Amino acid sequence: MRIAVFGLGFVGLTTALGFADKGFTVCGYDINKERCAEISCGKVPFFEPGMDDALARNFGKAFTIADSAIDAAYKSDICFFCVGTPGLPDGSADLSYMLFAIDSVLEIVSKDCVLVVKSTIPPGTLNERVTPHVRAKGVYNPVAVNPEFLREGKCWEDFMNPDRIVCGVSDDTAKDVLAELYKPFSAPLHIVEPNTAEFIKYLSNSLLASLISYSNEMALLADAVGDIDTARAFRILHEDRRLAGAGINTYIYPGCGYGGYCLPKDTAALDAVARNRGFIPRILEGVISLNNEMPERTARKIARVAGEKTEKIGILGLSFKPGSDDVRDSPAAKIIAALIQEGYINIYTYDPLAMREFQNTYRLPITYCTSAQEVCETCDTVALVTAWEEFKGIDRVFPDTCFVDCRYFLGNEVVI
Ligand SMILES: NC(=O)c1ccc[n+]([C@@H]2O[C@H](COP(=O)([O-])OP(=O)(O)OC[C@H]3O[C@@H](n4cnc5c(N)ncnc54)[C@H](O)[C@@H]3O)[C@@H](O)[C@H]2O)c1
Known part of the structure; x- marks a missing residue:
């Protein structure tokens, strides 16, 4: 054939x-x-x-x-x-x-x-x-x-x-x-049937997006309550026998919003299809609007830690997810743009794979460093935006740096 x-x-x-x-x-x-x-x-x-x-x-x-x-x-x-x-x-x-x-x-x-x-x-x-x-x-x-x-x-x-x-x-x-x-x-x-085949794809992507927005909403709620170890709470949630070992757990975890080529455009397209047919998809609407808020919320969190506009801010991770050099609709780009809009002009970044792609795609006035170490040596405040394995434990190497763990990924968990 x-x-x-x-x-x-x-x-x-x-x-x-x-x-x-x-x-x-x-x-x-x-x-x-x-x-x-x-x-x-x-x-x-x-x-x-x-x-x-x-x-x-x-x-x-x-x-x-x-x-x-x-x-x-x-x-x-x-x-x-x-x-x-x-x-x-x-x-x-x-x-x-x-x-x-x-x-x-x-x-x-x-x-x-x-x-x-x-x-x-x-x-x-x-x-x-x-x-x-x-x-x-x-x-x-x-x-x-x-x-x-x-x-x-x-x-x-x-x-x-x-x-x-x-x-x-x-x-x-x-x-x-x-x-x-x-x-x-x-x-x-x-x-x-063709309609069913098309629907199955959106069923899948809108579920994944919903799990991410659900997790982000719960993390914001936990912040509002205070004194909650959100990362630990989610990891314990994953031990539920009904979820344990399932790959889906990677989507049931807070971060700075879903990005990439598929989830943002596919959730928006499904929402548009529903509305064109006179159906208001309330859950999907919430999933999308919370996700749209996440970069701005994350930038505010980073700015609160950084303080003065002249502070040097480090951004670790530029791709939309670890293990990929795809930067399409990457939360990092929106977070950096929001920080620049706020008046932060000294931004230093590093990504293990996506630097060239990011630089070519976004043309933002930021400095590209050669390693995560260089970012941490240069900046007092460093935000972890993509959960690359190689960033794990970096907070222990630089104990005097203020890390904003936007992926709930640093730190040690002590299980007693
Ligand atoms: N990226 C993913 O993980 C993924 C997963 C499942 C489904 N999809 C879907 O698959 C489709 C493609 O996604 P992608 O990530 O591969 O996109 P992509 O941007 O990586 O590739 C699309 C390619 O099509 C080429 N192209 C555009 N018009 C053309 C034409 N007339 N003739 C020949 N080539 C043409 C472009 O130059 C580009 O290289 C999208 O609908 C996407 O939603 C993507």
Whole structure:
């Protein structure tokens, strides 16, 4: 089976290499020529363990890159669209990149080629927007949706060993092709209606966001009461037999708000879908508004400790989560911007992986240090904003520094 993949970002490149590793012939295309050139030189454009090896194993063999969308789609049995679906100002998903990518292949695809949207699209989108858009152009190919659940920092591991595979189809051709494609994966394959498939993805992301906002609200409540060891309280909560050992615990923990490419835009898009249909999602609304407040609240907490505007403030961690160099919608950027707005002009930062990406993306007037140690030696107040393992215990190395532990992550717990 010949597969074409459009968009070679976190999801697209992982998808392309994953299917290539499973023995399929895959041709990828990205509109960003620099990205294509980088991948063609054997370099994965972002930090993802396992992907460099997968690229080295497959490039020029099972996986190639085309110079145009038409070349990539030529003679394909299936086209995966993995382009971005960012948020519009009203929160709804911007489908323009995806529709443009689909349009770019319509004139060339053979009539049985299955067009599969792997990007995250809100419930109702395939049936109400994508399929009518394609049909209006006189194209009657099978159209399907196949949401992706991989986590950044674990893209390869999650794609190759998924816990579930969800495909939303409306016809037998799409169903048969996707069932054949996913045969080499040992995960439950759920073939459902398109709306259900789309909804499952948002069900997952809005639950994760809700757990984070719940935890943040509880931590703020604990602050209001006072004399509560919040970090310890949460760790003891995790011992509940119903939660113990579950990966979900990493989401049931306070911090400075969820960020990254997915949770903020996906919660906003689901909220927009609900409102457009006349339903007010009260819990989701609270989850989003609390999250929107978190960077400002965190900046105020840091400013209270720092005091004078001339104080040097250190920010440890710039990526939206540890183990990734992705800085999209990173809480660190919003916290730093809020501090600058407040008049703090001496800000020193360090991140083990994301410095270059952060610098290129945000262009903030801050100083980039070469190590966490340098930040702590320079600043009297240091805020820990991303919970990188290597920052653990730094408070013991610099006992005279005031640490603002925005991730409830420093300090020793004594279990008696
Ligand atoms: N990042 C994640 O962890 C994750 C997880 C699950 C689902 N998703 C969803 O997958 C989709 C892609 O996310 P991502 O993080 O991989 O995005 P990304 O920004 O890393 O990659 C998107 C790529 O698409 C390319 N592109 C845009 N228009 C194109 C076109 N017309 N033809 C070819 N390429 C084009 C861009 O240049 C870019 O390289 C989004 O809908 C996202 O919500 C992301």
